[in-house]
Amino acid sequence: MCLTIGIICILLVSVVFVQVKTVDVIENSGVSTMRESELRSELASWKAKNEEIENTIKENEESIEEYKTQTQTEQGTLGLLNQDLQKAYMSLGYTNVKGQGIEITVSDGNKRVGYGDLLVLVNELKYAGAEAISINDERIVANTDIVDVQSKFILVNTQRVMSPYVVKAIGDSKYLESAINIKGGIKDELEAEGKNISYVLSDEILINKYNGNLEINYGE
């Protein structure tokens, strides 16, 4: 009888200790305190969440790809637009231009140089294909005026210019030269009238930009 009770004591106490130890271990390791079914449902929900997130990642990647191609094409169009804008600015006279061309100096001789002489000169240069023209650094643009005031002084872009008039033009220098130099052309005419004209061909003519505003107030 004593033996039975002793064995039962050993059994009971040892089992209690095993259980206490097990509970201690479990409480130190969070997840394992959950029941199997709980863990299973937890796992399922996490899997679903994971799937969802992966889907959103995929979607985001796709949209990123889309944006990338879009920006690439946009950059292309932007580049084209910029080129167009640059060209437009150049032809409007809003940029400094450099290139081969001619530099003509006209000065008063026995007779004064009139505004008509300059007009004719500019016109001839335009005819010869000049891309940019300036008179004493006043750029000739679409609405440039070349006028005289009481036959005393000449205004270009409403700025007074004085002799010697330095007319620069960028374009095919051979064409420009021949337009000036042609027999019975403007050079001959001016010299015959007793005015001084000379020119220099150069590969590096620099023409400054137009500094005024091309305002449009009345046109629509």
Add this chain to the structure above:
Amino acid sequence: MFIVTIILGCLLGVAVGMNLPTISYSYSGYLAIAIIAALDSVFGGINSILQKHFDIKIFVSGFFGNAILAMLLTYLGERLNVDIYLAAVIVFVGRMFVNLSMIRRYYIEKWNNKNKITK
């Protein structure tokens, strides 16, 4: 004699229990319910000794039988998705309280009698 055996058994049980490995969590619920059942049997045994109708056969069969039955019920509950082990816990712990109160009453009566005699 009894007390020496119990103390020795408890000490040996501590030593053995410390050296045994832990069990997996899914079985610890069964073990817990078995421990409750066994403790109930122990208190029942102590009570029956005090009431002078202790029988070792009833004690041992109750000790193991209750524990095994409690574990089986817990397993059944798990299968049926009903927490039957709660019912087992309530019954065993309730009986434990009843047995403890009987033991308490026995000793209080004994003490009272002693006081009367000395008076």
